[in-house]
């Protein structure tokens with residue numbers, strides 16, 4: 533669908549903080565920020581359905597409150613657009629060209645010596661609803677921070693509607709920018725910056741356009757219900773307990789969380805759908821939030837990055853064999869236990885290993901990663917006109933990762949966004965459904 537032909541830009545504006553103060557603001561980067569220095573930005577897209585939404589109501593009521601509350605939430609860019617695309621089609625879970633959502637996403641302007649932190653695009657779909665997209669620089673905001681930012685904005689916008697004067701933020705939504713909570717006695721922050729300079733072969737603030745080849749991709753959304761996850765958990769535990777008995781080992785506790793089981797199940801379907809060689813190398817992993825894991829802990833309202841990526845390796849055969857899901861779940865569980873023990877903190881070579889991995893992706897190594905988290909309640913961001921109908925992480929078509937979020941229906945399930953080539957997506961969809969049958 534040629535959505536770009538039907539998108540009209542109405543306004544590009546800079547929304548400034550709601551204050552007369554022109555205080556200079558300096559924001560040092562920590563090692564967890566420089567870890568993401570040139571990484572492609574994260575694009576999150578929230579669709580709000582309002583049938584019978586007229587341009588008049590949107591421009592006279594919704595938009596002014598969004599802008600007012602946005603200025604209260606301290607923002608930088610706001611391109612405003614209008615689209616005649618079909619809202620229902622864009623927000624269904626079916627298979628769509630990956631590029632279809634691109635016109636709804638604002639570009640983050642970065643150059644050699646300057647980089648915007650966030651860009652916002654609000655798009656009206658007359659008589660259908662509107663969408664809000666946030667593109668955020670990963671060296672400035674991790675997933676917890678950028679979803680908290682949208683939550684804060686939504687909260688202030690909702691409060692404005694109550695007409696009780698200027699609203700103020702709840703303590704848990706009030707950001708903390710205190711960089712001193714991140715300790716880096718050996719200067720790993722600069723090590724990471726130098727890793728990025730070596731990788732990009734230039735000393736530039738420009739973000740990478742993508743980390744994987746991404747032409748001809750389609751996008752689709754899948755759901756695992758709580759029951760599906762329990763079914764996967766039962767199968768995985770049965771297999772791992774049998775292995776323990778066979779090898780006469782004490783049963784070891786496996787971290788069989790919703791997150792681990794979702795990843796194990798989806799990664800196995802992905803490797804099968806991609807049909808790579810049996811002995812091909814697969815590198816798989818995820819990003820962990822360290823706020824509660826550092827000593828002393830970092831406040832939950834810390835805004836910046838407090839996340840690190842962790843990967844492990846196997847061959848495609850390990851995934852495609854009968855016990856593939858249990859194999860992957862066990863590997864992921866071991867990594868999480870290592871994180872809990874603090875084994876990966878202060879690793880100087882953490883980024884260079886990942887950059888080597890990114891390079892190897894163009895040499896036939898399969899990479900499996902995750903954007904977002906089952907811990908972010910993105911469907912809770914209600915600006916006053918209802919919860920989002922759909923939330924997507926559009927930028928997975930730059931990283932090849934899967935996109936995770938809590939299910940919209942609050943039932944304890946997980947929503948999974950996937951990008952693949954068309955034939956692979958068809959195979960993935962069948963494998964995903966078939967694997968859950970009794």
Ligand SMILES: CC(C)(COP(=O)(O)OP(=O)(O)OC[C@H]1O[C@@H](n2cnc3c(N)ncnc32)[C@H](O)[C@@H]1OP(=O)(O)O)[C@@H](O)C(=O)NCCC(=O)NCCSC(=O)CC(=O)O
Nearest residue numbers: 574674675789790791792819820821839902903904905907
């Ligand atoms: C390391 C982990 C991935 C492991 O997850 P697990 O769920 O397996 O393990 P856990 O110990 O955290 O949680 C165990 C159980 O407690 C629940 N639980 C724990 N903390 C929770 C929280 N804050 N909110 C909701 N649930 C929580 C879990 O759902 C799970 O229950 P149950 O048994 O039901 O499962 C996670 O701890 C973590 O750090 N998640 C956040 C990762 C993150 O921030 N990613 C974004 C990276 S930035 C990015 O990607 C860009 C972007 O998003 O913008």
